[in-house]
Amino acid sequence: MRYFITTRKFVFLLIGMVISVSCENELDLPEAGSRADTMPPEANFSATRDVNNFDIYTFSNLSTSATTYAWDYGDGNTATTIDGQNQYAAEGVYTITLTASDALGVTSTFSSDIEVIEPEEPDAIIPVILEASFEDNSLPDGTGDGRDSWRNSDLGGVIQINTSSSVPDGGQAAKFPSDGSRIAYQEIELTPNTDYRITYSYRLEGSGGEATVAILPGGGYTDLTVAKDAAIAEFTGSAEDYTLTTLDFNSGVSSTVSILIYNANVEARVDNFTAAVQ
Amino acid sequence: MKTYKILIMLLVVVSFTSCGDDFLEPVPTAVSVGDTFPTNETDLESVLTRVYDALQGVNSLEITDNNLNHGQQIEFYVTEMLSDNTRTKSGEGEAGQFDSFTVQPTNGFVFDYYRSMYSVITRANLVLENIDLAVTDGDRIEGEARFMRALAYFNLVRSFGDVPLIDRPILIEDVETQFTRVPSSEIYSFIVADLQSAASKLGSTTTANRASKAAAQGILAKVYLTQRSNYGEAQSLLEEIIASQEYALESDFRDVFYNEANGENIFTVGYVASSSLDSQNFSAEMLNGVGRTSGVNYVTDEAIAALDEFGGDRAQYSKRVDAGQPTQTQVVKYLPNGDASLGIEPTSSDPTSAGNDWIILRYSDVLLMHVEAILAGGAVTQSSNALESFQEVRNRAGLTDIVEEVTSEQLLIERRVELAFENHRIHDLKRFGAAQQVLTDFSNANGHSFSATDLLLPLPQFEVNLSNGLLTQNPGY
Numbered sequence: 001m002r003y004f005i006t007t008r009k010f011v012f013l014l015i016g017m018v019i020s021v022s023c024e025n026e027l028d029l030p031e032a033g034s035r036a037d038t039m040p041p042e043a044n045f046s047a048t049r050d051v052n053n054f055d056i057y058t059f060s061n062l063s064t065s066a067t068t069y070a071w072d073y074g075d076g077n078t079a080t081t082i083d084g085q086n087q088y089a090a091e092g093v094y095t096i097t098l099t100a101s102d103a104l105g106v107t108s109t110f111s112s113d114i115e116v117i118e119p120e121e122p123d124a125i126i127p128v129i130l131e132a133s134f135e136d137n138s139l140p141d142g143t144g145d146g147r148d149s150w151r152n153s154d155l156g157g158v159i160q161i162n163t164s165s166s167v168p169d170g171g172q173a174a175k176f177p178s179d180g181s182r183i184a185y186q187e188i189e190l191t192p193n194t195d196y197r198i199t200y201s202y203r204l205e206g207s208g209g210e211a212t213v214a215i216l217p218g219g220g221y222t223d224l225t226v227a228k229d230a231a232i233a234e235f236t237g238s239a240e241d242y243t244l245t246t247l248d249f250n251s252g253v254s255s256t257v258s259i260l261i262y263n264a265n266v267e268a269r270v271d272n273f274t275a276a277v278q
Numbered sequence: 279m280k281t282y283k284i285l286i287m288l289l290v291v292v293s294f295t296s297c298g299d300d301f302l303e304p305v306p307t308a309v310s311v312g313d314t315f316p317t318n319e320t321d322l323e324s325v326l327t328r329v330y331d332a333l334q335g336v337n338s339l340e341i342t343d344n345n346l347n348h349g350q351q352i353e354f355y356v357t358e359m360l361s362d363n364t365r366t367k368s369g370e371g372e373a374g375q376f377d378s379f380t381v382q383p384t385n386g387f388v389f390d391y392y393r394s395m396y397s398v399i400t401r402a403n404l405v406l407e408n409i410d411l412a413v414t415d416g417d418r419i420e421g422e423a424r425f426m427r428a429l430a431y432f433n434l435v436r437s438f439g440d441v442p443l444i445d446r447p448i449l450i451e452d453v454e455t456q457f458t459r460v461p462s463s464e465i466y467s468f469i470v471a472d473l474q475s476a477a478s479k480l481g482s483t484t485t486a487n488r489a490s491k492a493a494a495q496g497i498l499a500k501v502y503l504t505q506r507s508n509y510g511e512a513q514s515l516l517e518e519i520i521a522s523q524e525y526a527l528e529s530d531f532r533d534v535f536y537n538e539a540n541g542e543n544i545f546t547v548g549y550v551a552s553s554s555l556d557s558q559n560f561s562a563e564m565l566n567g568v569g570r571t572s573g574v575n576y577v578t579d580e581a582i583a584a585l586d587e588f589g590g591d592r593a594q595y596s597k598r599v600d601a602g603q604p605t606q607t608q609v610v611k612y613l614p615n616g617d618a619s620l621g622i623e624p625t626s627s628d629p630t631s632a633g634n635d636w637i638i639l640r641y642s643d644v645l646l647m648h649v650e651a652i653l654a655g656g657a658v659t660q661s662s663n664a665l666e667s668f669q670e671v672r673n674r675a676g677l678t679d680i681v682e683e684v685t686s687e688q689l690l691i692e693r694r695v696e697l698a699f700e701n702h703r704i705h706d707l708k709r710f711g712a713a714q715q716v717l718t719d720f721s722n723a724n725g726h727s728f729s730a731t732d733l734l735l736p737l738p739q740f741e742v743n744l745s746n747g748l749l750t751q752n753p754g755y
Contacts, residue, residue, distance in 0.1 A: 060730030062753040193661040
C-alpha cells in the first residue's frame, strides 16, 4: 500500500513537471533561478572620413554589452565586423545602421547619417586693389579721385596725384613729396596661408631718396611706427626711372593685409599695382 | 556599507601617501609641509613644487612602496606602447596588454597614470584655491599651477575621454564630483581657459623644467589642433613662439636628448641622476633586463622601417639593435648608461637611478604643429610658410631635398620619425583621423586584436568600484 501511494505521487509529480515545462515554452516565463537580461546591448558608433579619400569612411564601434554586429552602410554594402569601413561609389546622404546583438539574441540598433561629398578646393581669392593706377573715376561705381582708396590720416597725409602722359599706366600716378609727410594705405582681402605677388612701378625724382612699399598683416593700423615694424614683406628702392618691382609674400593667418607706401628725402612716384596668386 | 567604508579609507591612504613630503626638492626646513594647509607664499611655492613632483613621479626602483604614483615615468606604457611604435620585449604581463590591444580595466599602469594625473590636479587646485596668499609672485605661481592642471587634464581627456572635473579642493565625501564623468567638450573648455590664463601670466624661464609662456602657448595650440577647430588661433600661437626667437632647433639631433639645457626644449619633466627622490627608472626599463622588466618600449618592425626610410640622421639616435639580443631593437633617446659608438656619455653611474629628462614639448614639435595648423584639416598645402617650417625640421635631419608640398600623410610620417618614442604617436594618429585604419592594419599584421574602442583607455576598475555605479566604463571594456 505504501509503495503504491509513493508511486502515484511520483507519477503525478512527473505529469506536473511536464505540464509546467510546456507552459514555460508557451508563455516564456522565466525559469526559477534565471534572470532578466539586465545588460542589454546598446548600439553606437562614430564615423570618420578618410583624410585622403572623401568617399571612404571608417566607423568606430562604440556599442556596449554586445557580441555580434551587423553593419548596413546605406549603399547596399553590409558587414559583420566589429569596426566598419566603406567606400561610397557616389556622392549623397547615406544612413548607416549598426545592429548590435548579445548572446541572448537581444538587439539594439543605432543609425546615423553621413553626407559623402567631394570637398571643393576653393580657389584662392585674387585680391582687388582699388584705384590701382591712381586714375580718376576708376572706382567700381565710376567715381573717385584716384586716391580715395589710399587714405589713412592717422598714418600720414593723403598722396598727391601726378598727371602725365608718360606714367606707366593711364594718365596719373601717385606722388609723394620729398618731405615724406604723405603715405598711401589700403587694406585688401585675400585667402589665408596663400602665396601672393604684388607688382608696381616706382621712380624717384632725383638721387639720394627712397620709396618703400610694405605689406602689413591684417588691417586697422593707426600708428606709422607700429605699421612699419609689422611688415611681412617690403621693398625699398632708389631707382630714378620707372622700375617694375615685384613683392612676394605669404598672407599667413590673416584674411586681410594692408599695403603701405611711403618715401624719404626725394619726391617719389608710384603707379600701376597688380595682385595675383603665385 | 562596511566594505564601502573600508574602500574609502583606502583611497584616503593612497592620497595621503602621494602627498607625502618624500619627493619635495628642495626640502623646506622651516615651513609647514605635508598636508597642512598653506599659510603663506613660501608654503604656496612648496605646494607648487609638489605639483611638478606629481608629474615627475617616483622612481619605482629606488622607492619600492606600492601604490605610489609614477607619473610621467609610466606614460609610455599607456601611449607609445599602445601605438604601432613600440611594444614589450616579452609580450607578457600587464605591460603586454598594450602591445596586443587587450588592456583590462584592472591594468595597473592605467590606474597609475589616472591617479598620477589627478594627483597633479589635486595639488594644483590647492595652489589655486590659496593663490591670494601670494603677494609678490602671484602671477607666476598661478600661471604655473594652471599650466600643470591643464596639461594633466589634456592627458586625461585624450587617453580616457570624458573624465571627472575637479576644479577645486574637494572633500572625500564629495563622491559625486569625484566620479561623475564630464563631457570631453567641457573638459576642453576648462583646459583652454587654464592655458589662456597661464600664457598671459607666465614669462620666459631659465629652465625648461618649469612652465613658461611658450609652453602654455604650445600646449594650447596642440589642444586647438586636437579639437580640430581654431586652426587660425593655433597658427598665431605657434607663430608667436617662432617669432620670439627664444627657441631654435639644436644643430645635432642627438643633443636634443643628451645636452639637456639646450635651446630646443620648451617644457620637460626634470630628473636628477643618482637621486633617490628625483631620479627616474624608465631609462632602465627600456634596456634589456636592467630594470624590473625584461625590457619594455622596444621598437616595432613598423617603426624601424619608418625610421630607416624617412628618418635621415635621426634614425641612428632614435633606435639601435639590442646588443644582448640582436633580433630586438631598443630606443636610443633615453639611454642611462651611454653608447660609445654613438658618442653618448652615461647620464648616471647607476642606470636604475637615471637623470634623463622627459621632453613634453620641443621646438620641432612647434614647427610641425605650425604646418598642421596651416593644413587646417586639409589633405595638402603648398603655402610657403608651411613649407618653410617643414623644411627646417627636415634639414636638421639631413634631408635637404626641397619640399614643394606637404600632405597630411607626409606630416604624420614626419612627426612619427622626428618625435618617435616621445609619447606622441597615438595622439597624433587620433588627431589626424588615421588611428583606426593604421592600427587595424598594424594589429592584423601582428596578430593583435585592435578595435576602435582601444583608442580610449578603460577607466580604472578600482575607481569604478569605489564609485558605486557613478563612474561608467568606456565602451569595449
